[in-house]
Amino acid sequence: MTSDATRIDWIGNSCRLLQETAAEYRQTKPFEGLTIGTGIHLEPKTVALLATLRAGGARLVCTGNLNSTQPATVDYLRAQGMTVFATQTTDPVAHHQSLEAVVAEKPDLLLDNGGDLFAIALERPYANLLGGTEETTSGRTRLLPLRDRLAMPILVINDSPIKQFAENRHAVGQSLFESYMRFTNRSTNGKRVTVFGYGACGKGTAACFRNAYSQVSVVDIDPVTVLEAHLDGFLTPLRDDAIRSADVLITVTGHPDIVTANDLPLIRHGAILLNGGHFPNEIDVAAFLTHPDVLSIDRYQADSIETLHMSDGRAIHILGGGHMANLAGPRPLGNSVESMDLGFTLQVRCLERVAKRGVGPEACIVPVPADIDAMVASAYLDLAR
Ligand SMILES: NC(=O)c1ccc[n+]([C@@H]2O[C@H](COP(=O)([O-])OP(=O)(O)OC[C@H]3O[C@@H](n4cnc5c(N)ncnc54)[C@H](O)[C@@H]3O)[C@@H](O)[C@H]2O)c1
Helix, strand or coil: CCCCCCCCHHHHHHHHHHHHHHHHHHHHCCCCEEEEEEEECCCHHHHHHHHHHCCCCCEEECCCCCCCCCCHHHHHHHCCEEEEECCCCCCCCHHHHHHHHHHHHHCCCECCCCHHHHHHHHHCHHHHHHHHEEHHHHHHHHHHHHHHCCCCEEEHHHHHHHHHHHHHHHHHHHHHHHHHHHCCCCCCCCCCCEEECCHHHHHHHHHHHHHCCEEEEEEEECCCHHHHHCCCCCCCCCCHHHHHHEEEECCCCCCCCCCCHHHHHHHCCCEEEEECCCCCCCCCEEEEEHCCCCCEEEEEHHEEEEEEEEEECEEEEEHHHCCCCHCCCCCCCCCHHHHHHHHHHHHHHHHHHHHHCCCHHHHHHCCCCCCHHHHHHHHHHHCCC
């Protein structure tokens, strides 16, 4: 007998940790009577996360992040009876309305990705908010100055060592590499690749391109980190030289304005630019597109590539409009299932801890508790053995 199965089924069946956790939650129901508001990329892996929370008894009110919402995922979640406020959009105003709609439902717990939901909840506070989780580096950076005002448990998944090495180092590197090939169908061999940012994501990205026979340069503002890159065997030229030399230029810093219109004169003819950082502001694409030296722009709509033709004859290519390349363009796959299965299991265990009042307001913007890291690591290893 054969049956039609979808990508969502494939991903769900590949998330073995979440499946195991969901089976436990069907018995224990840690979220019974609670509403969880989520603001995280709506793509097939998220379905497995949301299904696990629902197995634990939660009512779910969901939205995604800018530009990464996959309509098939939204349709699927709605068919499962979840409330979803989301459209596939690059318009920050439209996206903000979806975020506001989630918070307006007064969720008891928030699962945030980039600090958007907690920032809105701070502007429009309500009594039943217990706390929740934040997924990213960028969200932690944004919420940290608001710590005193938030004063509720918010566990930062990014700061788990598991998230750092499983997702940021290994998976982001692999998926940005996969994205470069998926967008362009070009080779990596012998290409001069410059990676901006040698944090966890940058380390994996630099390693993946080196393993694919590229000559990789690293740029970072922290001299200690640059030394590490140097000792890891990467070229560490000065910033402007690294831009001048790049056939492929990748930003993955978590900070805005890493490559701006001022750098346009430095960029080589034929260079390909892509971003892996959370927000689409690391490469100032808007300033590039409107620069007076740009004579014309070819838009490869279906492939999400823009080619800028400069007045001096150079052509410069930008992938995915500067949005996270691994969640943009044709058939975006995002990070590997295994890395997300681990990260999302940290998510559900942390939300469970907050739901059970196992942490208090002192745990505002703190890493995942070490016992949760140990529990999730052991569970993964048990399945791998
Ligand atoms: N694409 C994805 O799937 C994905 C997944 C996880 C994280 N992220 C995002 O990737 C970004 C980086 O995450 P991370 O965990 O590697 O962060 P990190 O803090 O570990 O590393 C960032 C690095 O960038 C460097 N940096 C800062 N400003 C710089 C500048 N002007 N020029 C050069 N280097 C600079 C820092 O010194 C640091 O070494 C964040 O925005 C994060 O949210 C993306």
